[in-house]
Amino acid sequence: MAELTYRDAVAAAIAQEMARDPSVVFLGEDIAAAGGVFKATVGLLDRFGPTRVRDTPISEQALIGAAMGAAMTGLKPIAEIMFSDFLAVCWDIIANQIAKTRYMTNGQVTMPLVIRTANGAGSRFGAQHSQSLENWAMTVPGLKVVAPATPADVVGLMAAAVRDPDPVLFFEHKSLYATKGPVPEGEWVDQLGKAKVLRIGDDVTIVALAAMVPKALAAADRLAEQHGVTATVVDVRSLVPLDTQTILREVARTGRLVTVEENPRLCGWGAEIASIASQELFYDLDGPILRVTTPHVPLPAADNLEDHVIPSVERIVREVLQAYD
Amino acid sequence: MNTKHSRMASPPDVPIDPATRLALYRKMMEVRALEKRAYDLFLQNLIKGTSHLALGQEAIAAAFGVAMREDDYTFCTYRGHAHTLVRGASMTGVLGELMGRECGLMAGKGGSMHLTSVPHGAMGSYAIVGAHLPIAAGAAWSAQYRGTEQAAVCFFGDGTTNIGAFHEALNFAAVWKLPVVFVCENNLYMEYTPIGAVTAVEHPAADRASAYGLEPLIVDGNDVEAMFKVAQTTLARARAGQGPSLIEAKTYRHSGHSRADPAKYRPAEEVAAWMRRDPIKLYREKLLQQGVEEAAISKIEASVAAEVDQATEAAKASSVPEESIAMTEVWANGDWSWRN
Numbered sequence A: 001m002a003e004l005t006y007r008d009a010v011a012a013a014i015a016q017e018m019a020r021d022p023s024v025v026f027l028g029e030d031i032a033a034a035g036g037v038f039k040a041t042v043g044l045l046d047r048f049g050p051t052r053v054r055d056t057p058i059s060e061q062a063l064i065g066a067a068m069g070a071a072m073t074g075l076k077p078i079a080e081i082m083f084s085d086f087l088a089v090c091w092d093i094i095a096n097q098i099a100k101t102r103y104m105t106n107g108q109v110t111m112p113l114v115i116r117t118a119n120g121a122g123s124r125f126g127a128q129h130s131q132s133l134e135n136w137a138m139t140v141p142g143l144k145v146v147a148p149a150t151p152a153d154v155v156g157l158m159a160a161a162v163r164d165p166d167p168v169l170f171f172e173h174k175s176l177y178a179t180k181g182p183v184p185e186g187e188w189v190d191q192l193g194k195a196k197v198l199r200i201g202d203d204v205t206i207v208a209l210a211a212m213v214p215k216a217l218a219a220a221d222r223l224a225e226q227h228g229v230t231a232t233v234v235d236v237r238s239l240v241p242l243d244t245q246t247i248l249r250e251v252a253r254t255g256r257l258v259t260v261e262e263n264p265r266l267c268g269w270g271a272e273i274a275s276i277a278s279q280e281l282f283y284d285l286d287g288p289i290l291r292v293t294t295p296h297v298p299l300p301a302a303d304n305l306e307d308h309v310i311p312s313v314e315r316i317v318r319e320v321l322q323a324y325d
Numbered sequence B: 001m002n003t004k005h006s007r008m009a010s011p012p013d014v015p016i017d018p019a020t021r022l023a024l025y026r027k028m029m030e031v032r033a034l035e036k037r038a039y040d041l042f043l044q045n046l047i048k049g050t051s052h053l054a055l056g057q058e059a060i061a062a063a064f065g066v067a068m069r070e071d072d073y074t075f076c077t078y079r080g081h082a083h084t085l086v087r088g089a090s091m092t093g094v095l096g097e098l099m100g101r102e103c104g105l106m107a108g109k110g111g112s113m114h115l116t117s118v119p120h121g122a123m124g125s126y127a128i129v130g131a132h133l134p135i136a137a138g139a140a141w142s143a144q145y146r147g148t149e150q151a152a153v154c155f156f157g158d159g160t161t162n163i164g165a166f167h168e169a170l171n172f173a174a175v176w177k178l179p180v181v182f183v184c185e186n187n188l189y190m191e192y193t194p195i196g197a198v199t200a201v202e203h204p205a206a207d208r209a210s211a212y213g214l215e216p217l218i219v220d221g222n223d224v225e226a227m228f229k230v231a232q233t234t235l236a237r238a239r240a241g242q243g244p245s246l247i248e249a250k251t252y253r254h255s256g257h258s259r260a261d262p263a264k265y266r267p268a269e270e271v272a273a274w275m276r277r278d279p280i281k282l283y284r285e286k287l288l289q290q291g292v293e294e295a296a297i298s299k300i301e302a303s304v305a306a307e308v309d310q311a312t313e314a315a316k317a318s319s320v321p322e323e324s325i326a327m328t329e330v331w332a333n334g335d336w337s338w339r340n
């Protein structure tokens, strides 16, 4: 196992796939010469050259549109949208064009592309550079949605996303870029649509995504040490396809479900999981399903305000205890 | 210096009156002092998040700040401390916002990239590239509709000329003859990438003007008097119902794109050449040549230095916002609730 940062795992994953398959190309704003604004793509230009690693103008519609056209005609583009908030600028191409073309053409067109983007809060960037937007993508039929929490998952899920014949939105979390973790040596490919059980407990299943995963783990430790409540923690990893088998198995075993979501409340991915659990596990549940989310407000910039609204370890512990004690 | 009545557009050979010249110098100094202080406060970890400074680009905002009418509208980008300040927002309000304090223009809710002061006509700083060009056109439409002879001024960078919203807004404003002045601050870089590497034409704004029936206007953005004159003529044109203008102001930022950027991608000679063309240094020399007393200039400098010190202390003394305000002003009734 090599120890990599989440940031370096991004470049490692893209390099692994570009080295393997000459049809993989990479484009985005400031991704080549500058190595990305988060320095997550350093070295790719030097290694693969300017025909495969291309800086674009500030033209999100053009760059995502070009990725689509290239994907329709034999390439496997990885396109970067610098901050997930900017997905809104090219949402027509993503939601109306990329997502629907295979279906509308009755399978004539295949769309093997990956859109990777920096998502999430914690950097005090304010309301237009901090959102967690996996849910936007999750609502559109035809898009796959992945959000890794560890360097190993960045590599494994990116490789799986690039090799997948369908369009994948790949949400990297800004506040995880500096975190470190082991990544398997050699070629590493994971599977889309598989959740991971990270910790086993008997009292409650906490389901989390991306930057909420380490917080859920810390909350589980605290619940065990200070309150005698043992929690299973599941990292969802992939929202579409969704590994309901793993999630429902753990919820059935513990009888309780808590989702921890960074997104604002309404229609968060946890609501979908809660709805599936209540429908399919009604008689296994020992209590109401709980969702810990950011309240339904835009994100404030000041550090104490941002910390106040984003789910914290303390809040996860408190809400779990309130609901289940 | 803002007055309810627009200044007459002065032909290029008519000298700018002495009071206005000192006002231009003062506004540039205010921006410089504020931005330097913002930088220092970052190093002291009193400002978090990000920030995009206008060091080196002061002349553009300052000239418009002096030329605009009090009730005109400003729309700017994440690099908008300058454009907000020159409309009359307080230094304490700006620094307080950057520091996430209660005294901030938006009490810490918006942060550096979203400075807004509606009472001063500063209608917001927009952090999604291109978004505010159509929005500025809309404010101009409103002024046209209400018959107020107000103008909207929209500041943005060279990189912004490559996004669709730029082209849509220009055509829209031209077709509707809207009283809006689009000001492209061409600092030669879109973030870390030289603008020439990603743009089909040499002059990213001016070379596109003719596509929308507009005159190409290229101005030395480090010459505050040249900027002031073009501000006057374009604002007068807007008020007279002659429609939008597009200005390309050539300039250069002294620091990186944002706090995270040491700007190593810029050639040293290029940086040195532009540092010699520092707009404030140039104007100081020019004022002295024109016979302005050194004492008058130093007085402005001392007064601005005192003002920024005072503002810094006031912002430091201000408390952090109450956490409860995170849950206010989602709706017009001040509330955030979405269910009963």
Ligand SMILES: Cc1ncc(C[n+]2csc(CCOP(=O)(O)OP(=O)(O)O)c2C)c(N)n1
Residues within 6 Å of the ligand: A029, A058, A060, A082, A086, A089, B079, B127, B128, B129, B130, B156, B157, B158, B159, B160, B161, B185, B187, B189, B190, B191, B257
């Ligand atoms: C739609 C969108 N794409 C990308 C970005 C990221 N971004 C922020 S500033 C910037 C460069 C803007 O360059 P320019 O317009 O020249 O303005 P400058 O920063 O030089 O003042 C980029 C790419 C953004 N904020 N919005």
Ligand SMILES: [Mg+2]
Residues within 6 Å of the ligand: B157, B158, B159, B185, B186, B187, B188, B189, B190, B191
């Ligand atoms: Mg620029």
